[in-house]
Amino acid sequence: MVGKRKTTRSTKQGEAADAAEPAEIISLDDDGTESSGEGEERIRARLIAETMALAAGEGEGEDRTGSTPSNEPLPSRAEAAERGDGGDAEDDDPAPVPFTSASPTRDAASALREMQAQGLIELPGDFVIDLGDAATEDERDRLLAAALAHVEMQEARFRVPSETGRRRRWKGTVTTSLVMLALLFAVAPPAVLVPDPPPGLTESDRTYGTLVALLLQAQQIDAFRIREQRLPDTLGDLDAVLPGIRYVKSSSRLYQLVTYTSDGIAVVYDSAAPAAIFRRIAETWVTTQGAP
Amino acid sequence: MTRHDPRRAGAARSEVVLVIAAVALTISALMPTWRARSVQMSVDEAATDVATFHSAVEEYFASTGSWPAPSEPGELPPEVAYAFPGHGSLTHADYSLEWSLLKVPGNPRRAGVPTGSEGDTAPDSLGGAGVHMAVAVGGLTVHSGNDALLADLLSRYGSRASFARDSTWTLIVGMRPQS
Numbered sequence: 158m159v160g161k162r163k164t165t166r167s168t169k170q171g172e173a174a175d176a177a178e179p180a181e182i183i184s185l186d187d188d189g190t191e192s193s194g195e196g197e198e199r200i201r202a203r204l205i206a207e208t209m210a211l212a213a214g215e216g217e218g219e220d221r222t223g224s225t226p227s228n229e230p231l232p233s234r235a236e237a238a239e240r241g242d243g244g245d246a247e248d249d250d251p252a253p254v255p256f257t258s259a260s261p262t263r264d265a266a267s268a269l270r271e272m273q274a275q276g277l278i279e280l281p282g283d284f285v286i287d288l289g290d291a292a293t294e295d296e297r298d299r300l301l302a303a304a305l306a307h308v309e310m311q312e313a314r315f316r317v318p319s320e321t322g323r324r325r326r327w328k329g330t331v332t333t334s335l336v337m338l339a340l341l342f343a344v345a346p347p348a349v350l351v352p353d354p355p356p357g358l359t360e361s362d363r364t365y366g367t368l369v370a371l372l373l374q375a376q377q378i379d380a381f382r383i384r385e386q387r388l389p390d391t392l393g394d395l396d397a398v399l400p401g402i403r404y405v406k407s408s409s410r411l412y413q414l415v416t417y418t419s420d421g422i423a424v425v426y427d428s429a430a431p432a433a434i435f436r437r438i439a440e441t442w443v444t445t446q447g448a449p
Numbered sequence: 450m451t452r453h454d455p456r457r458a459g460a461a462r463s464e465v466v467l468v469i470a471a472v473a474l475t476i477s478a479l480m481p482t483w484r485a486r487s488v489q490m491s492v493d494e495a496a497t498d499v500a501t502f503h504s505a506v507e508e509y510f511a512s513t514g515s516w517p518a519p520s521e522p523g524e525l526p527p528e529v530a531y532a533f534p535g536h537g538s539l540t541h542a543d544y545s546l547e548w549s550l551l552k553v554p555g556n557p558r559r560a561g562v563p564t565g566s567e568g569d570t571a572p573d574s575l576g577g578a579g580v581h582m583a584v585a586v587g588g589l590t591v592h593s594g595n596d597a598l599l600a601d602l603l604s605r606y607g608s609r610a611s612f613a614r615d616s617t618w619t620l621i622v623g624m625r626p627q628s
Contacts, residue, residue: 328463335470342477351481355488355597358613362603366614373551373621380552380583397519397551397588401615419615439554441609 200277204268205309269308278312363419370399371414371426372435378404378412378428388412491543492601495591498539498546499602499620505532506548506587506622516587516623522547544593551621552583587622 272278342350377395382388389395392404405413414426426435509517509528517528523540525533526548533539539546593599599618603611611620 325463328467332463332467332470335467335474339470339473339477342474343480346477346481350478352485354485355492356600356604357596358600358603362600362608362613363615365608366612369612370614370619373553376553376583377551379554383583397549399614400617 204272204277205305205312360419367416367418367424368434368438371402371416371424372438374399374402374404374414375426375428375431375435378414488595488597491541491595492598494541495544495593495598496602496605498533498541499589499591499606501532502529502539502546502548502589503620503622505529506589510587510623516550516585517548519549520547522590522592543595544591544598547588547590547592549588549590550585551588553586553621554583585623589620589622591618592616593618 269278269280273280374392377397378389381395388406388409389404390406392398392402401416403415405415407413412428416424418424426432506517506529517526520526523538523545524547525536525539530536591599591602594616599613599616602618602620603613606620611618613619
């Protein structure tokens, strides 16, 4: 779209049109001098402004001429529909606005039609400027001004600078980078973001635990032997059994307990000759509170 | 007379995607910290439960002279249920508690029990040197696959009163380490 302007006389008929200042007609022909969206926006804004200015100029107490007498109420939407002037919503062609060319309504409608033809705005198929029960010239002008102001307001709402391609590319790059970083952090978070893990069990802790468990199990067997005067046949005969310990009864007086460390190394408690480590561990445990 | 501007809608969409990406990045960056904090909270909760249970059974023993009856893993012994109001069990997402009774050799001298003759003891066992009587002690076992939780409990209660093995940590209640 281009903003090539030509100054000419208005072609409107009647005294009001003759008395009006020469209007600026904006040619929307594309001559390649301007091709950005900003020129298009300016043209749209100017069209609306001109429409409003024209309507205001023609409405300042001047007598209107044309087929619609100034003292005759303008037809309402219902009346226009009865006359078949654009009341058919199925019709693809916008219906003509039922006013004379000299009326401000007609000028505004023409401007809007022109904008629609150029794809700048969208109008409903049954578009009619409905002045309702406005009977006086002032009332019509007031309604028209309000309608045009509404159009202007709506246009202003959309008159937001659109993103340039460079800005879109910048956003796309940032978005892609953020998504990639998020995926990277989720899969393999950098060390600086990962707090130090809490300490786990050491091998010596586990080995010591295995030895203590064997010793405790042996004490359960010894307690059973004191009470029953015999060795248990299985660990199931005992009140307390620690998991993961195998019991081997080698005679009526001897037994072995076998378990494995986390490395798979077998640890054996032989009742006949317990390893010295078991004795040392046993010496560190003293019962002071146990129930008999 | 409204108009839909596809360029503006596209800009709004790209801004929404940008914000979502920023939020996702923030979440993924904070996730390790949240995970570590969650683990630490679980450890603290387990330590609190163990301390509460320990105090409750010691108190029960002091008042009755006997230990609460053994219970299955995660089962709350009725004798100490008062210490866990609102808890039906001792099973949590990251761990469960088990109460058991163990027999250990008593110390006659410390317990004031006369020492028996050598013939009274089992001859072919470590107990032959010192087991003249067996006393019951309590075993409070925490089952957990969280290695850090077990290590934390072991460091809190020491390796002379507790031990860790496989995915369990056991506190012997009623025994005091020799000074």
